[in-house]
Amino acid sequence: MKFKYIExxxxxxxxxxxxxxxRIPVYLILDFLSAGETIDNILENYPQLSKEAVLEAIKYASEYTRLEEELIEVSN
Incomplete structure (x- = not known):
């Protein structure tokens, strides 16, 4: 799993x-999104990020949870 904006x-x-x-953690931006913040508002407060980076954070969370589900299924 290789990401352009996340490490x-x-x-x-x-x-x-x-x-x-x-030093901005991905979870912080995901928390803002889940609280209803818009990407534009996040970018105003974190100008060092791009829209693409924020969207990649959503993809990262999706892939992480998918992998976690697969690990749970394998262990059961």
Whole structure:
């Protein structure tokens, strides 16, 4: 699973997924989206991000949960 805007580095935020070149955790942006914030509003507050990066965060969450489901099925 390779992402253009997201990385995990054990030396930054304990290895949590962040947007490359920042210390902004992916979960923070996903939390804003789930609370009803618009992408445009997020970009106003985090100008170092792009719309593509925010959309990739949604894809990242989708793929992560899909993989988690597959692991649960295998272990059962």
């Amino acid at each position: 995990r580095n054990p030396e930054i935020l304990g290895g949590k997924p962040i947007f490359k070149g920042t």
